[in-house]
Amino acid sequence: MTTENAQGNNDKMDRIVAEARRERERRETTYRERALKLFPKICARCGREFEGKRLRELTVHHKDHNHDNNPPDGSNWELLCLYCHDNEHSRGLVSEWVGEEAPGETRQPSATHKPFADLENLLKGEK
Numbered sequence: 001m002t003t004e005n006a007q008g009n010n011d012k013m014d015r016i017v018a019e020a021r022r023e024r025e026r027r028e029t030t031y032r033e034r035a036l037k038l039f040p041k042i043c044a045r046c047g048r049e050f051e052g053k054r055l056r057e058l059t060v061h062h063k064d065h066n067h068d069n070n071p072p073d074g075s076n077w078e079l080l081c082l083y084c085h086d087n088e089h090s091r092g093l094v095s096e097w098v099g100e101e102a103p104g105e106t107r108q109p110s111a112t113h114k115p116f117a118d119l120e121n122l123l124k125g126e127k
Contacts, residue, residue, distance in 0.1 A: 030070075031060055031070045031077065032060050034070075034072075034074065035060045035074055035077045035079060036055075036058075036079075038073075038074040038077075039074065039077075039078075039079050040079075041055060041058060041079070042079065043058065043079060043080050043081040043084050044061075044078040044079055044080055044084075045080055045081075045084035045087075045088075046081060046083070046084050048081055050081070057081055057082050058079050058080070058081055059079070059080055059081070059082060059085045060077050060078075060079060060080075061077065061078050061079070061080045061085050061088060062076055062077060063076050063077070063078060064076055
């Protein structure tokens with residue numbers, strides 16, 4: 001690949017990424033403004049109040065984790081501070097990592113075979 005082609009590909013990728021970021025910011029601005037009008041400027045988890053410059057530390061959390069689900073009544077949103085919002089999302093990641101259920105999640109057992117179920121009899125030579 002020539003240097004010109006590589007530069008052209010980089011320029012195209014930069015434009016695509018910039019457009020995606022603008023679209024995300026536009027979408028977030030729309031529901032963020034609505035959420036800030038609907039709800040008191042208080043973190044729904046820790047209860048801290050926000051105003052002025054610190055209002056930017058208050059985020060809109062989608063309860064069902066679907067950022068496209070933005071009902072006009074705000075029923076899928078809650079305002080969380082940055083710390084509580086990070087905690088909310090990391091709880092699900094940690095539970096996936098350790099194999100436990102996250103709150104509100106039902107998980108099927110990953111394996112049903114129990115290889116050591118009859119180990120004692122096998123060791124004794126019984127079947």
